[in-house]
Each structure stands twice: as structure tokens, then as C-alpha cells.
Amino acid sequence: MQIYVVKQGDSVYSIASQFNSTPSDIMEANELETPGSLVVGQALVIPIVGQYYDVQPGDSLYSIAQRFGTTAGELAEVNGIDPSASLSVGFRLYIPERPKSPISVNAYIEPSGGQVSDTLRASAENRAPQLTYMAPFSYRIQSDGSLKAPPLDNFKAIADNNNVTLMLVVTNLGDDGFDAELGRKILTDQAFQNKLLDTIIQTAKSQGFQDVHFDMEFLPPELTESYNQFLRKAKQRLSAEGFLMSTALAPKTSATQEGAWYEAHDYKAHGEIVDFVVLMTYEWGYSGGPPMAVAPIGPVTEVVNYALTEMPADKILLGQNLYGYDWTLPYVEGGEFAKAVSPQRAIQIARENNVPISYDEEAQAPYFTYTDNDGKKHEVWFEDARSIQAKFDLIKRLGLKGISYWKLGLSFPQNWVLLGSQFNIEKK
Secondary structure, eight states, X not given: OEEEEOOTTOOHHHHHHHTTOOHHHHHHHHTOSXXXXXXXXXXXXXXXXXXXXXXXXXXOHHHHHHHTTSOHXXXXXXXXXXXXXXXXXTOEEEEOOOOOEEEEEEEEEOOBTTBOOHHHHHHHHHHGGGOSEEEESOEEEOTTSOEEOOOOTTHHHHHHHTTOEEEEEEEOEETTEEOHHHHHHHHHOHHHHHHHHHHHHHHHHHHTOOEEEEEOOSOOGGGHHHHHHHHHHHHHHHHHTTOEEEEEEOOOSSTTOOSTTXXXXXXXXXXXXXSEEEEOOOOSSXXXXXXXXXXXXXXXXXXXXXXXXXXXXXXXEEEEESOEEEEESSOOTTSOOOEEEOHHHHHHHHHHTTOOOEEETTTTEEEEEEEOTTSOEEEEEOOOHHHHHHHHHHHHHHTOSEEEEXXXXXXXXXXXXXXXXXXXXXXX
16 A cells, blocks of 8 residues: 655646556545545555555665565565665665554544434444444443443444444543542442442443443542552453453553643553553644644654553554644634544645645644635644554554544544555454
8 A cells, every 4th residue: 555645736647657556546545525636745545555665865775674564685576676786766666565463443433412423323334344342432420320321323233243342431521521520439439339330231231332441531630549449340340241341541651640631540550450441642732722733653652652661562552533623823822722623624624725735754744724714824733644654653563452543423534544454453
């Protein structure tokens, strides 16, 4: 699979001819609505076997082989060149397709307005073949120990038809966000805990869930060990009933990291107790903050590297956003919130405003600026084929269990094409 960045003067037809592909294959893979109007800087996936690489200054056959997980000898043989010869800048090498790696893939799915939209239902149906887990978001814990269920529509049938494990996501979400005082009650009231766990088990059995996933956030920091003890109790009961158990973890880089979102999440304990975790490695760029990449590769890697000091790699799902943000400038703290956009919508905005897309090599993320019809300037950061490939490379290099997407319903076709070309999706 080739990733290609559109240049001035390119067309789908000229790109296809460069890589011995077809315009229709490129249009289908990238879901191009206006194939005659490509955006300069737009990343496309070209559905071919293997890929091509143009030699850059400082490259050697050895360094290129390392980058693509092969050997200098294999590259020399495939390309019919002398392995000891120096490479000319711009020389095009063919990189053969690598064996696929196994991966576990989760995707949260969040109905809004009390119902499942046609778009969300279609997204669940379309992406389920590439999922290990599907996680309807969320079952909200109530003050009486009951659970308020999200709309489930036909998610169970979709999961069953695609051999996908349904994940019962349990949260301490209230009307105004994650509720610290509800979290305190959950972690300190033993009778409440027992009733809650009874309800969770009954719900999992009746609705066909096979994993129980605790996404408990903004917990009182002094109750870290209480949360650990709650998870130990939950794990004992859930395992006895044949259920998996997982948790969502805030993106920490040390055990002593301060902050209400971080302190109650004990990476070492979670790694020992649960079957796997989801690292919420996104939201560095967030709707209420200044413009920046949502999941810059440097900070994401720092979180994973810390997690690996506390738990094995085969328990870690890397969190990945399927969205970006459109900020109105100038950014003012406490002012207008950024608008969430899908990667596909971000490209449309760039095209509608006739602006090129840039790429931040340090963050490994695309961005652009534009001026709207009212004369207001905007800055957009989102995800593309290059940025998601950087995350796939991280997963493979560190041997992580897999990836967890927030959330279905946001159009990012390149992600799914690249995922399928490089990984074998694990199923139940």
C-alpha cells in the first residue's frame, strides 16, 4: 500500500499512472467525492501490493531496509541492484509487502440524542469486519447503583454477524461530565459496589456483552488504592462468570503525575488486574485549548513508553482519535470552542477554501489555515494516512496488543485501508 501526497498539477489519472494503479481504485480507497479537485498536500492511499520509496539525502540501502522492516539484501535483489552500490537521490526503490501482524482493534460508538443515527448504524456495519471489540458508549452508573443504558439499536446483531466482542462500557458520567462525587460513592460504599456489580453482570448476560470496560475518570486522587481494590473485586466476580475486564487510562508519563484526571489511575495495578487497557492517547489538542495536533507522536510515544514500564505490551491498546478540530483564531482561553471535524471533512474544508495542507514532521500530523466568508481566520489539525501510519509503526515496533478508536461515525477511509493492508484483525 502506497501513501502519496498530492502535488500541484496532480490528477487522479496522473497519480494512478505513476504507480500502475487505476483511477477507480484510488477513488474507491479514498472515497473521493470530487476526484477532479484534489488538494495540494492531501495524503492519498494507493491500493497496490507493496510500495515505492524515493531515495532521500543520507539514505543507504541498510537504513531504508531498517525503516521498512526488511533487509538490504532483499531490497537489492528485488530491485536488481548491487547491494554495495551507492544510491542516487531520487532513485525509486520497490519495497515488497511485509507479512501482516496480528492486532486487536476496538472502536467506541456513541449514539447521541437518545437514538442511533443512520450514519452511525452504517458505520458500525461497514467497520465491524475490521474490529475485535465494539464499545457502545456508555452505561452510566446511577446514584442508586443501577445503570442507564445507551441506545443499542442492532449493535449486537452486527457484532454477532462479524464475530466481534461487545464491550460493556461503564462510566461515572453525569449530566455535566465525569462525576467525582459519584466516583467517591462507587469506591467507598461496599453495599453500593455489590449492587452495581450485580447489575453489571446481569446486564452483560442479558445483552450479550463479553468484556466489561471501566472508564472511570476524574476520580478523587486520594482514592487511588480504593479504585484498585474495586477493580480487584470486579475482576474476581467477572472472571467467575466468564467475562473479560478492561479499563481506560488517562495518558500518564510517570507514576507521580499530578492532576485530577491522572492520579487515581494506577498503571501498575491496572496492568496486574485487568485483561487489557486502553490508553487515551489523544486530546493534547482539544476543543477548549490552543490549536495543535490532537495526538502528536512525541507525547503519545512518551505515554506508551511509561506504560511499558508498568505492564506488558500485550495488554495495551493505543488510543487513537478519528477526528480533528477547527479552531477560530485568535485563540482566547475560555473563548470559542473548536469544532470537531472528521479527517474527510477537514480535506473538504481545505478544498472549499482553496488552501494547501501542510504536515508537521515533529508532531506527525497534517494542518492548514484558512479565512472564512466572514473574514475570520481558522486553523485545522486532523489525521491523515501519514499520521495514522506513524501510530501503526509505533504499535508494530513496540509489540502492542492493538488500537482503540474514538469513535465510529467519523469518516477516515484511509485509516481502514491501511489497517487492513498491514494487520490481521483478531476475532473472538
